Amino acid sequence: MTRKQKRLAVIGGGMSFIIAAVLLVMFAFSQSVAYFYMPGDLAKKPVGPGTLIRLGGLVGEGSVVRGEGTTVQFAVTDGADAIKVRYTGILPDLFREGQGVVTEGRFEPGDDVFVADTVLAKHDERYMPKQVADRLKKDGVWKGEEASK
Helix, strand or coil: CCHHHHHHHHHHHHHHHHHHHHHHHHHHHHHHCCEEECHHHHHHCCCCCCCCEEEEEEECCCCCEECCCCEEEEEEECCCCEEEEEEECCCCCCCCCCCEEEEEEEECCCCCCEEEEEEEECCCCCCCCHHHHHHHHHHCCCCHHHHHC
């Protein structure tokens, strides 16, 4: 092989390695993406059972029902629509009715209850997840600064 052929072989091998690495990273990200929905979005266009999503909104007033052990059922609402959520685990300390929440999980086949793997609640009196706050403002449900007083 000439020097030119060796150089082209090294460049070609390097490019092949980079392309393979990029494809593996893209595949890994596609497997872990969870799309964000509000209850109104799911009322208009339901997602298939088993699809990993994030469901955000406010915890419905009077909707928290504690079951056996650490199982809790509650409703996530955007003011117009509500989705029932079931979660087994320890809830964040600041989880309560009327506060912002983002849950991550999926719908079970043949069930209209959202089964959450993760529940994220606000971390202080002024915090609301940005996606939830933007959607609540857009829908006219946001209480703004007066909600944090």
